[in-house]
Amino acid sequence: MSDAISCFDPIANPNGMISVEQGVAAILVQIAESAQVERMPLSRAINHVLAEDQISALHVPPHTNSAMDGYAICAETLPVQKQHTLKVVGRVLAGGAYTGVLAPGEAVEIMTGAALPAGADSIVIREAVTREGEQMMFSETVKIGQHVRQKGEDIKAGSVALSAGCLIRPQELGLLASLGMQHVVVFKPLRVAIFSTGDEVVAQGQVLPENCIYDTNRFTLTGLLQRMGCVVIDLGIIEDSQDSMERVLREAARQADMVISSGGVSMGQADYIKQALETVGDIDFWRVAMRPGRPLAFGVVGQVPFFGLPGNPVAVMVTFLQFVQPALRKMMGQRGWQPIKMMAVAQEKIKSRAGRIDYSRGVYRINDQGELVVQTTGAQGSGILTSMVQANCLIEIGEQYSQVDAGDRILIQPFSDLL
Ligand SMILES: Nc1nc2c(c(=O)[nH]1)N[C@H]1C(S)=C(S)[C@@H](COP(=O)(O)OP(=O)(O)OC[C@H]3O[C@@H](n4cnc5c(N)ncnc54)[C@H](O)[C@@H]3O)O[C@H]1N2
Numbered sequence: 001m002s003d004a005i006s007c008f009d010p011i012a013n014p015n016g017m018i019s020v021e022q023g024v025a026a027i028l029v030q031i032a033e034s035a036q037v038e039r040m041p042l043s044r045a046i047n048h049v050l051a052e053d054q055i056s057a058l059h060v061p062p063h064t065n066s067a068m069d070g071y072a073i074c075a076e077t078l079p080v081q082k083q084h085t086l087k088v089v090g091r092v093l094a095g096g097a098y099t100g101v102l103a104p105g106e107a108v109e110i111m112t113g114a115a116l117p118a119g120a121d122s123i124v125i126r127e128a129v130t131r132e133g134e135q136m137m138f139s140e141t142v143k144i145g146q147h148v149r150q151k152g153e154d155i156k157a158g159s160v161a162l163s164a165g166c167l168i169r170p171q172e173l174g175l176l177a178s179l180g181m182q183h184v185v186v187f188k189p190l191r192v193a194i195f196s197t198g199d200e201v202v203a204q205g206q207v208l209p210e211n212c213i214y215d216t217n218r219f220t221l222t223g224l225l226q227r228m229g230c231v232v233i234d235l236g237i238i239e240d241s242q243d244s245m246e247r248v249l250r251e252a253a254r255q256a257d258m259v260i261s262s263g264g265v266s267m268g269q270a271d272y273i274k275q276a277l278e279t280v281g282d283i284d285f286w287r288v289a290m291r292p293g294r295p296l297a298f299g300v301v302g303q304v305p306f307f308g309l310p311g312n313p314v315a316v317m318v319t320f321l322q323f324v325q326p327a328l329r330k331m332m333g334q335r336g337w338q339p340i341k342m343m344a345v346a347q348e349k350i351k352s353r354a355g356r357i358d359y360s361r362g363v364y365r366i367n368d369q370g371e372l373v374v375q376t377t378g379a380q381g382s383g384i385l386t387s388m389v390q391a392n393c394l395i396e397i398g399e400q401y402s403q404v405d406a407g408d409r410i411l412i413q414p415f416s417d418l419l
């Protein structure tokens, strides 16, 4: 591939391996933002990415109103004294209006959300007031503007309320709703074709033959992709022949915006997969300086990006998070996305290997001293999927370290945004 870093490029890659950072960069230069957009009702827009800037046609809130139940007064005209007695001249509920203009010495009883009467500038909350007939008394010092929500203080009419490229989470949905929008233009969900490879990999529903295992990877991939809002095209487990592999790859590239396989990308074995990929696509086979997930294939089949993820169940998930996720986020139009990383204090000695980033599965928590601390889940083999089940983060130990000691500060990648 033209721009990709080849494992065989001795300058980019003197030790035969590329770094995670080089891999991500090489992938992202080849990924283009989707051009396919659709208009949809706001009620269905959750987890989609906005394709257009949203300019607010109105002020939010549309009118200056009270943030509390109490009395609207004009603090500016209050005499300098401790006790105040004002005449209550009216009452205004949310949705209603006080039609008069408040004069000095007057107050209007007001409910939360009700429009501030003309002439008023502040609210005295009900709890601070003694009421006797038409008189209200209070002794608190009033700060001008207290408990008043100004027209447009959240969003000004004519301003960009949300920018194109923003993922619609529940809070964005609420904000769009506050603008009165019924429809939004979003990027179309991406269609991602997935399949598993391997003689030993068997579909659920079959009796497990000796020396075989049930297919795990299509399910973890489906879960990850669905959480990202993608439409999954599940092509199953591919029969181990070059012909069927080529047929499936061609078909997948026609139907999907991206194709992902698992298995068959390491040294030596199952050459038919590599040959099929080389025939149908333009693929590089990388060795990435990371653990788990060293072998990785990336390129294009037909016109669409292809990822050949390593077969081990933990390696599939870790490589998805590090490489496929940034590619998908870019394709789906999401701008400014970055993986969440934070520092935590290691609670134990953790072995790593210098020259490779180690992604150990970890559990982070806040300890009694209020510190963010992390420990591993135990055995870290890349086939041990229970390590992912127990974990709530990946512990990222950089290439420069061969071990981490208890008490060291280390990077973690919390699962919070996907897993
Ligand atoms: N001589 C070398 N051997 C291996 C290397 C290497 O660099 N040199 N790399 C190792 C690493 S690291 C990994 S990861 C694996 C990756 O190999 P493949 O991508 O070719 O995957 P397979 O050999 O097909 O499978 C590996 C492992 O995963 C199991 N598997 C595969 N698919 C599934 C599935 N859908 N569900 C559950 N489990 C699956 C498979 O049975 C194997 O146990 O290569 C190492 N070897």
Ligand code: MOO
Pocket (backbone or CB within 6 Å): 290, 291, 292, 293, 294, 295, 310, 312, 314, 315, 382, 383
């Ligand atoms: O990708 Mo392999 O699972 O590094 O161990």
